[in-house]
Amino acid sequence: MSSLKGFKRIQGFEGSRGRVNDKRINILDLSREQLVDWLAERGIAAYRAGQILKWIYRRQKDSFAEMSDIAKDVRALLPQHFRIPRLEIQAMQTSADGTRKYLFGLADGERIESVLIPERDHYTLCVSSQVGCAQNCRFCLTAKSKLRRNLAQGEILGQVRDIKKDLPQPEQLTNLVFMGMGEPLANFDHLLGALQVGRLDVAEGGKLNALQAEHDVQETAAAISGAEDGDTDRTLRRPLRGGRSGKGEAELGQERSSGRHA
Numbered sequence: 173m174s175s176l177k178g179f180k181r182i183q184g185f186e187g188s189r190g191r192v193n194d195k196r197i198n199i200l201d202l203s204r205e206q207l208v209d210w211l212a213e214r215g216i217a218a219y220r221a222g223q224i225l226k227w228i229y230r231r232q233k234d235s236f237a238e239m240s241d242i243a244k245d246v247r248a249l250l251p252q253h254f255r256i257p258r259l260e261i262q263a264m265q266t267s268a269d270g271t272r273k274y275l276f277g278l279a280d281g282e283r284i285e286s287v288l289i290p291e292r293d294h295y296t297l298c299v300s301s302q303v304g305c306a307q308n309c310r311f312c313l314t315a316k317s318k319l320r321r322n323l324a325q326g327e328i329l330g331q332v333r334d335i336k337k338d339l340p341q342p343e344q345l346t347n348l349v350f351m352g353m354g355e356p357l358a359n360f361d362h363l364l365g366a367l368q369v370g371r372l373d374v375a376e377g378g379k380l381n382a383l384q385a386e387h388d389v390q391e392t393a394a395a396i397s398g399a400e401d402g403d404t405d406r407t408l409r410r411p412l413r414g415g416r417s418g419k420g421e422a423e424l425g426q427e428r429s430s431g432r433h434a
């Protein structure tokens with residue numbers, strides 16, 4: 173687990189830990205298709221899903237009540253089933269070159285880091301995909317904490333969403349790299365889910381390079397598994413040696429050398 177040393181504490185932030193008993197579904201954990209299905213079961217048109225996701229990811233709203241182009245009865249129904257949580261920014265550290273490190277608290281008390289890297293005309297965000305890591309790279313501090321758990325899709329997306337909100341020009345966040353805590357391919361379903369929701373952002377006119385990232389993930393998965401051309405979709409649906417549970421990462425790690433750093 174990362175040390176708090178050097179971080180600037182954020183005062184007065186009402187974090188997510190107090191909401192740990194909230195049984196409503198985190199809407200950031202849903203794919204667009206899941207939201208469409210949920211709405212369809214209640215006779216609500218599919219296009220409402222796109223509107224809702226736009227309010228959450230593009231317009232950064234935390235309340236269904238603010239979604240003014242959604243019918244009032246739907247706006248009233250959604251918060252009975254879903255919440256739109258933020259991660260808890262516990263601390264932040266900015267270095268001399270403008271690189272900003274965020275320490276996020278999760279609802280179960282675990283902590284993860286994300287790093288925002290300023291470039292000449294855009295930002296790159298380095299995102300975590302697991303709490304801890306099983307890969308045991310010798311040079312890496314995260315390896316010392318071992319793997320504690322996979323991040324949920326909403327926790328991966330939450331890093332991007334919350335840091336975008338912190339930027340004066342959020343559209344300048346154009347690049348994502350999964351080089352924070354964890355081995356992203358060992359949390360494959362949630363990684364892909366997060367990228368697919370990110371792709372919606374692109375489809376609606378955003379600039380996030382999630383399409384390229386998803387493509388890269390597919391290529392990498394195919395290369396690891398030895399899939400033939402055109403067979404990557406089947407490969408993607410297959411757990412990578414333990415899949416969602418996170419078990420088996422060490423085996424996967426033996427087949428690749430990671431040049432990444434935490």
Ligand code: SF4
Nearest residue numbers: 305307309312315354
């Ligand atoms: S460098 Fe990356 S893959 Fe290796 S132990 Fe650290 S977080 Fe895991």
